[in-house]
Amino acid sequence: MRYHNITKDDMLNGEGLRVVLWVAGCGHACPGCHNPVTWDANGGLPFDEAAEDELFAELSKDYVSGVTLSGGDPLFPGNRADIAALCARIRQRFPDKTIWLYTGYTWEEIQNLPLLKNVDVVVDGRFVQALADSQLHWRGSANQRVIDVQRTRASQEVVLL
Template identity: 65%
Template sequence: MQYHNITKDDMLNGDGLRVVLWTAGCTHGCRECHNPVTWDPDGGLPFEEEAKQELFEQLEKDYISGITYSGGDPLFPASRECITALAKEIRARFPDKTQWLYTGFEWEEVKNLPVMQYLDVIVDGKFEIDQKDTQLHWKGSANQKVIDVQESLKKQQIVLHDS
């Protein structure tokens, strides 16, 4: 897997103060995407041990609420195995930290992926410029949903995250 950046002390991509991993690779091609540089799956840097340790150092801080996976699309098919392994390791090492993931895929397309057992919240759906609303909480366009993953899996229907 490739990645572009690790943002520290982020307040825009999930609840609380977070660390954000910006992955490479996206095929959705959302018009007016704010991060098209991340579309190329070969762009950025290889996600190796040094980058993982940088994430862990941030997650060890008491004031960091958790990690957010964004991009690109962390569920880009070539990245799924690595994201799943990382989310599993973070859940084991930092069980009290939340894990959020932004994806252009719809819930129905990804709900059965192995990574879901480790995530707390996903924001699903492509960014739609015609539905852009800067007043929305944690999403860019009205078609996207902020989903409580574990409750949705339990109830076998979408349960929205309380914002």
């Protein structure tokens, strides 16, 4: 897996103060995407031990609520195995931190992915420029949903946060 940036002290991409991992690779190519530089799966830098150490150093801070995985798309097929392993390591080491994941896939397309057992919130759906609204909380367009993953998995019906 490759990544473009680790943003520290972020308040825009999830609840609370967060660290954001911007991964490389996205096949959606949504018109109006705010981060098209991340589409190339071969772009950015390798997510190596030093990058993980940097991410975990931020997560170890008491005032950081959790991590947000964005990009690109963390669920780009080439990223899924590495994202699954990373989420498992985060959950094990930081059980009280939340994991948010932004994806262009809908919940219905990804709901059976095993990695979701370690994710707290998914913001799903492609960005649709015609539905863009800067007043929306934690999402860019009105078609996207902020989904409470564990409550959704338990009830088998989408539960919005």
